[in-house]
Amino acid sequence: MMADIHEIQQQIIDEFKALSDWTERYKHIIKQGQNLGSLDEEHKVEENLVRGCQSQVWLHTELEDGKVIFEADSDAAITKGLVALMVRFYSGQTPEDIINTDPTFIKKIGMEQHLSPTRSNGLASMVKQMKIYAMAYKTKMQKGKAKA
Amino acid sequence: MAEAATKSKVDVDFNRIREQFPVLSQQVKGQSLVYLDNAASSQMPSRVADRIDAYHRNEHANVHRGIHTLSQKATDEYELTREKVQQFINAEHKDEIIYTTGTTDSINLVANSFGNRFIEEGDEILLSEIEHHANIVPWQMIAKRKGANIRVIPVDDNGDIIWDEYVDLLNDNTAIVAVGHVSNALGTVHPVKKMITEAHSRDIPVLLDGAQAVPHAPVDVQDLDVDFYAFSAHKMCGPTGFGILYGKKKYLDEMPPYRGGGDMIDKVSFEETTYNVTPHKFEAGTPPIVAGIGFGETISFLNEIGMENIAQYEQELLEYGTEQLQRIDGIRIIGTAKEKASVLSFVHEDIHATDIGTILDQQGIAIRTGHHCAQPTMRRFNVPATARASLSFYNNKEDINRLTEGIRKAISMFE
Numbered sequence: 348m349m350a351d352i353h354e355i356q357q358q359i360i361d362e363f364k365a366l367s368d369w370t371e372r373y374k375h376i377i378k379q380g381q382n383l384g385s386l387d388e389e390h391k392v393e394e395n396l397v398r399g400c401q402s403q404v405w406l407h408t409e410l411e412d413g414k415v416i417f418e419a420d421s422d423a424a425i426t427k428g429l430v431a432l433m434v435r436f437y438s439g440q441t442p443e444d445i446i447n448t449d450p451t452f453i454k455k456i457g458m459e460q461h462l463s464p465t466r467s468n469g470l471a472s473m474v475k476q477m478k479i480y481a482m483a484y485k486t487k488m489q490k491g492k493a494k495a
Numbered sequence: 496m497a498e499a500a501t502k503s504k505v506d507v508d509f510n511r512i513r514e515q516f517p518v519l520s521q522q523v524k525g526q527s528l529v530y531l532d533n534a535a536s537s538q539m540p541s542r543v544a545d546r547i548d549a550y551h552r553n554e555h556a557n558v559h560r561g562i563h564t565l566s567q568k569a570t571d572e573y574e575l576t577r578e579k580v581q582q583f584i585n586a587e588h589k590d591e592i593i594y595t596t597g598t599t600d601s602i603n604l605v606a607n608s609f610g611n612r613f614i615e616e617g618d619e620i621l622l623s624e625i626e627h628h629a630n631i632v633p634w635q636m637i638a639k640r641k642g643a644n645i646r647v648i649p650v651d652d653n654g655d656i657i658w659d660e661y662v663d664l665l666n667d668n669t670a671i672v673a674v675g676h677v678s679n680a681l682g683t684v685h686p687v688k689k690m691i692t693e694a695h696s697r698d699i700p701v702l703l704d705g706a707q708a709v710p711h712a713p714v715d716v717q718d719l720d721v722d723f724y725a726f727s728a729h730k731m732c733g734p735t736g737f738g739i740l741y742g743k744k745k746y747l748d749e750m751p752p753y754r755g756g757g758d759m760i761d762k763v764s765f766e767e768t769t770y771n772v773t774p775h776k777f778e779a780g781t782p783p784i785v786a787g788i789g790f791g792e793t794i795s796f797l798n799e800i801g802m803e804n805i806a807q808y809e810q811e812l813l814e815y816g817t818e819q820l821q822r823i824d825g826i827r828i829i830g831t832a833k834e835k836a837s838v839l840s841f842v843h844e845d846i847h848a849t850d851i852g853t854i855l856d857q858q859g860i861a862i863r864t865g866h867h868c869a870q871p872t873m874r875r876f877n878v879p880a881t882a883r884a885s886l887s888f889y890n891n892k893e894d895i896n897r898l899t900e901g902i903r904k905a906i907s908m909f910e
Binding site: 426 | 524846847849850854857908909
């Protein structure tokens, strides 16, 4: 059973609280990215590229038992680490929870500069893209129910 | 004495000059700022900021049409900049200096106005492989409208243009050669004088994008014999939103206006409008008056230091920076042309440029990462992006030491 989205948010905040300075925090982010593994080459395609990124970010998604599964990758290590945190946060959650929950942990772990919509690393674009997928799945599920 | 050995050969106290830039004495992320993003935009000395402030507080009025004293004074000050620019780049006539909003605007003006008048179907526009997008896209737009073609001068692995290919590309259909004087992404100084002589031997005019050249060394448009020269105030310690197009009078007089509006007209009726003379026919509407006056002050400031001194000092810094960067394992400098301006573009064999930029920012060090608005350049060197440290005369060796320490720290974090 996947943990509750709010619990995950708290876990991430607690994890970073234990780290003493920016070097440790960034090292932890880099490690998250290293642990993410790489996305299958078949999913590293143009249509999965998230726009607005200086580094490349690919986002692949599927719906399984009413939960949205996200897989992602990046060619830059810090971006990949941030992407890994987003996947950990949102993947396996219901469309409803994804739409209604913002990644407030980003600010609490001192990474808010990366979420600025004007920043060209595109973490904000990625979050937006994840929510768009969730909305699309929600609509699809409602239509499915209406038919049944 | 160790200190004497590392002292600059230039007889100007650049550390005193640095003190005139208050922005540089701030703390970023708890450390003193190291600003190495000068090719994107440079900082402004206090006296230019003060001049702008004084204008806003005490001198503002619209220019060129006022009967009243304030307007005439503002006009005099604004037009004084034209004379200062004329002298600064040694143009023959004051009327050859056109005010624009920046290099991009200057190039768009030439592409549209010169293009409308002189570029025809089947003509060729010759660019280099390492141009900034501002010196590519305006030409593509006019080429599309006119049915002309873009041709590209290749560069070698150092970032120098391949001379024989350039000469071969010049032909009877070449309408104009448009190249950067200095590449923003690599720092290459093109052999522009030689290129211009070669183009002129076939009666082909040349435009130079001087955005990265004018801030770093003396430029003499008559000595170069260049036909059009574009640059921006904000890359040479001046205000944003202001730039210059130098053009030879023989072309400017033949070129139609590019934008319509106030100030650029002679007589207007609903049937027909006749236009003002050069340069005013290219300057429609109320101009960026304060930026123009601020830029005049900037030129006085630069003249007092001396562009020769700036060039020599920055070359010393570039040499030092190149040496220091080359000592770091895994770092490769992109752009090793014979002659370079103070740009250090580099990649690490394993670490993405944006990662290096992010970790440097954490240490209060400002550089640029990405494609530098020169995507074809990145493709030529087969890199997705580079990290770029670009130097100004207010930087010093300590800044470069902070940069290299910062890079070493970044590398240690990704191991």
